[in-house]
Amino acid sequence: MGYTSVRDVTGAVSAAAALARKAAGPVQTGPDGVVVGLPLLVDQVAAEAGVHEPTVCARALLQANGDTARAVSLLRAWAATLPRLGSSRAAVAEVRAVRRITPGFREPPAGQYLGPSLDYESRLLDLDDPPGATGPAASGNGNGAGALPDAHGRRAKTPPVPHPFPRSLEGLDARGLVAPAEPLASPVDRTRHSAGAGDDRGAFQQLLGRAETGAMTAMAYAGLRGSATRADPTLVELRTGGLPVRVTHPESGGEVVLGEVEITMAEVALYAVHDGTPDARLTVGFGATVGRVERRAVAAAMLDGGCARAVPGGHGRPAPPEDREFLGIVLDGQEATGFVEHLKLPHHVTFTADLDRIQAVRAGGMAGDDEERS
Amino acid sequence: MTVVSRLLDEAPATRRGYAWGYLDEPSKREVRRALLKAVCIPGHQVPFASREMPVARGWGSGGLQITLSVIQPDDTLKVIDQGDDSSMNAQALRQLVAETTGVATTTDVNLATVVQTRHRVPEDDLGEGQVLVFQVPIADPLRVIDPRPSVTRRMHSEGDYAGVWLYLYEDTARLGQSSFAHSYPVEVEGGYVMSPSPIPRWDVPRLDDAPFLALYGAGREAVVYAVPPHTRVAPLSFDDRPFQRERFDRPCRRCGSSVSYLDEQFVAGELVLVCSDTDWCRRRQGAS
Numbered sequence: 001m002g003y004t005s006v007r008d009v010t011g012a013v014s015a016a017a018a019l020a021r022k023a024a025g026p027v028q029t030g031p032d033g034v035v036v037g038l039p040l041l042v043d044q045v046a047a048e049a050g051v052h053e054p055t056v057c058a059r060a061l062l063q064a065n066g067d068t069a070r071a072v073s074l075l076r077a078w079a080a081t082l083p084r085l086g087s088s089r090a091a092v093a094e095v096r097a098v099r100r101i102t103p104g105f106r107e108p109p110a111g112q113y114l115g116p117s118l119d120y121e122s123r124l125l126d127l128d129d130p131p132g133a134t135g136p137a138a139s140g141n142g143n144g145a146g147a148l149p150d151a152h153g154r155r156a157k158t159p160p161v162p163h164p165f166p167r168s169l170e171g172l173d174a175r176g177l178v179a180p181a182e183p184l185a186s187p188v189d190r191t192r193h194s195a196g197a198g199d200d201r202g203a204f205q206q207l208l209g210r211a212e213t214g215a216m217t218a219m220a221y222a223g224l225r226g227s228a229t230r231a232d233p234t235l236v237e238l239r240t241g242g243l244p245v246r247v248t249h250p251e252s253g254g255e256v257v258l259g260e261v262e263i264t265m266a267e268v269a270l271y272a273v274h275d276g277t278p279d280a281r282l283t284v285g286f287g288a289t290v291g292r293v294e295r296r297a298v299a300a301a302m303l304d305g306g307c308a309r310a311v312p313g314g315h316g317r318p319a320p321p322e323d324r325e326f327l328g329i330v331l332d333g334q335e336a337t338g339f340v341e342h343l344k345l346p347h348h349v350t351f352t353a354d355l356d357r358i359q360a361v362r363a364g365g366m367a368g369d370d371e372e373r374s
Numbered sequence: 375m376t377v378v379s380r381l382l383d384e385a386p387a388t389r390r391g392y393a394w395g396y397l398d399e400p401s402k403r404e405v406r407r408a409l410l411k412a413v414c415i416p417g418h419q420v421p422f423a424s425r426e427m428p429v430a431r432g433w434g435s436g437g438l439q440i441t442l443s444v445i446q447p448d449d450t451l452k453v454i455d456q457g458d459d460s461s462m463n464a465q466a467l468r469q470l471v472a473e474t475t476g477v478a479t480t481t482d483v484n485l486a487t488v489v490q491t492r493h494r495v496p497e498d499d500l501g502e503g504q505v506l507v508f509q510v511p512i513a514d515p516l517r518v519i520d521p522r523p524s525v526t527r528r529m530h531s532e533g534d535y536a537g538v539w540l541y542l543y544e545d546t547a548r549l550g551q552s553s554f555a556h557s558y559p560v561e562v563e564g565g566y567v568m569s570p571s572p573i574p575r576w577d578v579p580r581l582d583d584a585p586f587l588a589l590y591g592a593g594r595e596a597v598v599y600a601v602p603p604h605t606r607v608a609p610l611s612f613d614d615r616p617f618q619r620e621r622f623d624r625p626c627r628r629c630g631s632s633v634s635y636l637d638e639q640f641v642a643g644e645l646v647l648v649c650s651d652t653d654w655c656r657r658r659q660g661a662s
Contacts (some may be wrong), residue, residue, distance in 0.1 A: 342432035
């Protein structure tokens with residue numbers, strides 16, 4: 001499957017890159033400078049922390065000397081002390097898209113919009129100018145149409161993108177080719193529920209939403225590379241845009257829009273072969289992340305889809321990328337980095353206990369079996 | 375009062391922007407409810423909604439949540455790591471609790487009402503009313519049998535400890551003894567098998583019928599468990615292969631003790647043994 005649907009016939013690629021650069025803005029200092037100059041780094045930290053507050057995320061990055069894991073730690077500990085005042089159910093269809101691609105479909109209903117993206121730009125390191133000051137003058141919205149808006153603030157908006165978008169899978173769904181999502185996700189907040197609640201798909205989605213970017217990418221890659229012969233994932237929808245946050249007004253009881261959260265969503269369709277038999281329906285995985293680190297959403301969708309209809313492997317349990325319980329153990333960056341780095345704490349008491357066992361076994365082994373000592 | 379405490383007295387009692395004891399009251403209530411259940415079911419791992427703490431996961435976040443949830447303004451706190459009050463992480467944890475509560479701190483376990491510890495039980499005998507809070511990296515003693523929490527939860531609920539006994543048997547058959555160096559699995563009041571946290575085997579018998587309350591917190595793994603006072607705690611062992619503590623062929627170089635857990639240290643190029651409980655050792659040196 002190639003990228004036949006993305007062809008730079010109208011200057012779309014350079015416009016997409018210019019949009020992304022324009023969003024990055026000129027070099028500044030302090031938290032605001034980080035927000036403007038390193039937007040994807042801020043997005044990664046915001047997503048992994050589960051705290052969508054760009055300026056505070058930038059502050060955490062600065063305090064952590066740029067260490068994303070430490071910045072996430074600062075943010076999560078801070079957020080843990082804040083009261084939860086409300087919750088909101090988000091409707092995917094409400095996202096105001098600024099970017100939408102459908103690699104699985106050449107010409108989907110409502111079309112494709114590259115939006116701000118560096119995907120198709122060359123990766124030549126620019127040694128001349130500071131980031132943000134280069135790039136051709138933008139003249140489109142990534143689809144070769146419309147005017148580039150003023151990029152005041154963090155993100156550029158591209159008004160001509162249609163709203164709402166239909167899902168690219170709707171046609172296949174109507175023809176009965178898509179297996180129903182299973183199990184349906186229920187909204188669970190893992191940070192406020194006891195351990196063990198993590199088995200639910202909703203809790204798994206929250207785990208994926210905050211998962212460490214590199215770890216999640218590695219696990220998705222392992223699934224893609226390891227099971228390519230029996231599950232062929234196709235990205236059928238990738239959308240970036242603003243998701244309105246609606247809450248119930250405490251007094252009037254009416255619905256109020258508090259604002260928009262930037263979000264990237266992905267849907268992956270899996271065609272699987274189980275025991276040599278092709279599955280008669282597609283399994284769809286869904287992934288979402290706040291911000292625009294798109295590989296987070298794609299990897300999350302792959303892992304969600306992989307776990308949705310996973311079949312046990314050779315030892316009666318699914319492969320690691322399809323094992324929700326295993327992923328639940330390894331994907332949280334704070335748990336992983338914290339525990340790996342705790343080896344820097346003193347361990348001489350337990351190490352002495354280890355040495356005592358080794359010496360005891362060596363002493364005991366002398367009397368008997370030579371082979372056991374080797 | 376010690377040097378550390380005097381230093382802390384100069385710090386503000388609470389930290390701007392944070393609640394007394396850092397955690398908000400609903401979070402403390404959540405931890406205390408889990409602890410109450412844990413005390414009622416000794417050795418049983420009770421899940422709780424572990425909060426993200428201002429220390430890294432795996433650096434005592436579970437013990438810290440327990441300490442902050444049970445501590446009262448008139449308590450006196452001691453924090454040790456490997457038996458040492460001046461270990462950097464112990465200092466950081468002690469300072470955090472002191473800064474956000476204003477409670478008195480000490481290095482003398484006899485003056486402490488709450489002791490948070492990593493990897494040791496203090497050498498002094500703790501008494502009635504004292505609380506010992508353990509930091510736990512790996513809560514489940516059956517992790518070596520199966521890495522899946524869903525599987526080990528079922529084993530615990532069914533009292534199915536065949537796996538760990540078999541592990542012990544295979545160790546004994548191959549090595550002549552158990553290979554468990556620390557975190558030695560124990561049976562609590564004839565029921566649940568529990569990890570006493572990575573304390574050395576030296577400390578395990580001191581948990582049996584102990585007069586103090588032992589609380590265990592695993593923040594990363596989001597469980598707490600407990601051993602209430604005067605509870606039977608027995609290391610898993612066969613009748614003809616008795617449980618062994620660590621053996622030391624020399625006394626402590628500093629205080630001459632031969633009744634305490636010792637660490638290897640290089641002093642002037644020579645390998646010597648010294649007490650791991652630094653305050654105990656210091657008091658013995660002062661007395662002699």
